[in-house]
Amino acid sequence: MRRSVSTGVFLVTLGLAIVGLDGVAGKATASAQSTPETMAVKIDNFTFGPAELTVKAGTTITWTNRDDIPHTVVSSDKAFKSKVLDTDEKFSSTFRTPGTFSYFCSIHPKMTGKVVVQ
Amino acid sequence: MSENESELLHDHNDDGVDRRGFLKCMAWAGTGAFLVMQAGVLKSYSLSKMPKLGPKSSGELSFAQISDSHMGFNKPANTDVAGTLKAAVDRINGLATPPEFILHTGDISHLSKSEEFDTVDQILKSASARNVFYVPGEHDVLDDDGKQYLERYGKGATGAGWYSFDTKGVHFIGLVNVLNLKAGGLGTLGGEQLKWMEDDVRHLKHSTPIVVFAHIPLWSVYPAWGWGTEDSAQALAYLKKFGSVTVLNGHIHQTMQKVEGNVTFHTAASTAFPQPQPGTADSPGPLKVPAEQLKSILGITDVTYVRGKHALAVVDSSLA
Numbered sequence: 001m002r003r004s005v006s007t008g009v010f011l012v013t014l015g016l017a018i019v020g021l022d023g024v025a026g027k028a029t030a031s032a033q034s035t036p037e038t039m040a041v042k043i044d045n046f047t048f049g050p051a052e053l054t055v056k057a058g059t060t061i062t063w064t065n066r067d068d069i070p071h072t073v074v075s076s077d078k079a080f081k082s083k084v085l086d087t088d089e090k091f092s093s094t095f096r097t098p099g100t101f102s103y104f105c106s107i108h109p110k111m112t113g114k115v116v117v118q
Numbered sequence: 119m120s121e122n123e124s125e126l127l128h129d130h131n132d133d134g135v136d137r138r139g140f141l142k143c144m145a146w147a148g149t150g151a152f153l154v155m156q157a158g159v160l161k162s163y164s165l166s167k168m169p170k171l172g173p174k175s176s177g178e179l180s181f182a183q184i185s186d187s188h189m190g191f192n193k194p195a196n197t198d199v200a201g202t203l204k205a206a207v208d209r210i211n212g213l214a215t216p217p218e219f220i221l222h223t224g225d226i227s228h229l230s231k232s233e234e235f236d237t238v239d240q241i242l243k244s245a246s247a248r249n250v251f252y253v254p255g256e257h258d259v260l261d262d263d264g265k266q267y268l269e270r271y272g273k274g275a276t277g278a279g280w281y282s283f284d285t286k287g288v289h290f291i292g293l294v295n296v297l298n299l300k301a302g303g304l305g306t307l308g309g310e311q312l313k314w315m316e317d318d319v320r321h322l323k324h325s326t327p328i329v330v331f332a333h334i335p336l337w338s339v340y341p342a343w344g345w346g347t348e349d350s351a352q353a354l355a356y357l358k359k360f361g362s363v364t365v366l367n368g369h370i371h372q373t374m375q376k377v378e379g380n381v382t383f384h385t386a387a388s389t390a391f392p393q394p395q396p397g398t399a400d401s402p403g404p405l406k407v408p409a410e411q412l413k414s415i416l417g418i419t420d421v422t423y424v425r426g427k428h429a430l431a432v433v434d435s436s437l438a
Contacts, residue, residue, distance in 0.1 A: 046343075046401035068193040068404050070229060070260070076301050084260040086229060087193065104301035107256045110344040112301050 036060060041113065043071050043085070043105075048113035055095060057117055062092040071111065075103040179286040182210045182217040182247065183331070183419040185368030186388035188257065189238045190228035195391040195404035196412060199228075203241050205437040206389040206418045211246045213420055218285070220247050223368035223386060224255025224296065224333030230262070235270055254279060255333040255369065256296040264297055280311050282318050288423055289322055291315065293332035295347045305334030305347035312349065316356050327362040327423060335367040337376060337383045340396035345370050354381060364432075366419070370402075373417070373434045384432050387417035414438040 037059035042049050044066045053061065063073045065085040073082040073091050079101060082091035095101070095117040105111035187203045196202060210217060220242070227234035235258075242250055252271045259267055264278050272279040275292075282291045293315070295305035307315075319328070330336065336350035347353075357363045363381040371393035376383045392405040392415045399405070407415065417436040 045403060067401075068195065070257070072260075084229060102301065106299055107260070108344055109299040109301055109303045110342070 038062065040064065042066055043111075046071075046105075046108055046111055048103075048105075048111060051112070052114045052116070054116040054118060057096055057098055058094065059117070060092055060094040061115060062090050064088065064090045070107065071105045072107055073103055073113075074106045075101050077101075179288055179423040180213075180215045180217045181219050181221060181421055182213070183221045183223060183366055183386045183421060184210075184389055185223040185333075185386040185419075186225040186255065186371055186390055187222070187238055188225055188228040188388065188390035189234040190231060191390055191404075193391075193404060195406050196416075199390040200237060200241065202413065202416050202437060203238065203389045204244075205413065206416070207241060207245045209418050209435055209437060210420075211244075215422070217247045217420065219249040219251060220245060221290075221292075221331050221366060222250055222252045223331055223366060224253050225257045225368065225388075226252065226255065228257055230258055230260040230266060232266065235266075251283075251290070251292060251331075253292045253332055254294055254296055256299070259296055264294075276314055277310055280314060286423070288327045288329060289319070291318065291328065291330045293330060293336075293353070295332050295334045295336070295350075300348075303348055304341060304344055305332075305350075307332075307347060307349050307353055312352050312356075315353055319356055319360075322360070324359050325361055327364070328357055328360050329364045329366065329421075330357070331366040333367065334369045335383070335385055336365050337378075339370055339374060339385070343396065343402045345396065345402070357381065364421075366421070370396075371405075372415075373419070375432070382432075384419070386419045387415065387434060387436070389416055389418070389437070392416065 037056055039053060039055055039059055039061045041053065041061060041063045043063060046067065046069075048063070055061065063082070063085070065071050065087060068087055070084045070086050072084055073080070073093075075081065080093040080103070084107070085091055095115060098117045101115040101117065103113050103115070184203075184206050187206075188199055189203070191199050210220065222242075226238050254264055254267045254271070258264070268275070268279050275281040278294045278297050280292060280294050282289060284290070293307060293311065295307050298306055298308060300306065322328075330353070332347070334347050335345055336347050336353060339345035354363075358380070361380060365381060365383045367383070367385045368388070370385050371388035371391065372385065372395065373387050374385045392407060392412075393402050394405050414436045417434055420433040420435065422433075
């Protein structure tokens with residue numbers, strides 16, 4: 001009896017997971033069709049890499065923290081601000097307006113970076 | 119005396135002293151290594167080479183410092199930070215002279231999660247010293263500008279959590295230098311806190327021993343890694359009139375001492391994981407050491423104040 005109940009729960013969970021995957025795949029296809037630019041910045045060894053990035057307006061940048069220590073991505077003018085990113089966590093921001101955006105890690109402020117949007 | 123303890127004794131009453139004399143020492147608790155880089159006239163000793171201080175003299179104040187417990191950290195540098203914090207408490211409970219209280223110099227938690235603070239609170243309940251005085255580290259104020267920290271630990275404190283108290287004639291000042299950090303900058307105390315501190319010490323006698331504790335070092339240990347505080351010079355200027363000032367910090371996960379004039383600076387080891395010596399790695403990220411060596415570079419600090427001598431004996435003990 002107990003066994004059949006837990007199997008049922010498992011199947012429901014699996015079903016949700018499949019729906020979730022479908023949703024992600026559909027979104028990715030739609031994005032590919034409108035060909036927006038995506039760029040990546042890795043956080044490694046207390047450094048944003050690349051520290052400076054020049055992109056077209058409309059580009060989405062994703063930061064990934066690859067350190068064993070949490071970091072944040074916070075623009076100096078507060079235009080964008082991530083929650084704290086633990087190891088392997090990501091933060092994305094889409095840059096729609098041209099300009100230069102300086103940012104830093106609010107926990108380790110010696111870590112700085114810049115996004116130039118054209 | 120075991121090899122994993124080292125002691126610095128700075129006697130500020132040593133007259134005829136060139137008080138601008140500069141002494142920079144660096145000690146890794148646990149290895150027994152103790153390096154005097156430049157000897158000034160202020161004295162420092164390794165305990166293995168000097169008689170132990172008489173611990174039973176009257177009017178003495180002993181307290182312990184722990185730091186950087188980073189509860190919640192679970193990466194290879196230490197997958198059991200609760201275990202090493204417990205070992206630190208055991209170490210404190212085993213001290214020959216029981217400390218009257220414990221200072222925790224920040225980074226209590228790793229990610230400012232309430233369950234991480236809960237775990238530390240629970241472990242520290244088994245310490246023989248009932249009172250624990252805290253200052254926040256940058257890991258304790260993530261995402262909420264220190265609101266949770268202030269609610270948990272800031273009762274009776276001013277501003278973002280700074281405060282002072284007196285015990286046995288010694289004036290303790292707990293400072294907050296991990297909030298409102300500016301891009302490219304270091305730790306920051308800020309104008310409001312500096313003003314408070316100036317008022318806090320204004321009416322104290324010059325002979326009052328002062329102990330200042332804060333998370334990020336109040337001296338420039340290694341600014342390239344952010345190991346310093348932008349406006350610490352202003353804070354230290356308020357303390358120039360005092361004969362004995364001791365500054366206790368954490369943040370850099372290793373013990374280091376420096377004496378400059380009337381001020382002794384000391385950083386404590388972490389109870390969680392070590393960090394590299396300044397400039398010896400690409401970044402200040404956690405240092406991975408073989409498991410059997412880990413406890414030899416984690417530790418606690420035991421501080422003894424001997425009344426009348428204005429000397430603070432600072433003993434770093436590893437957890438090994």
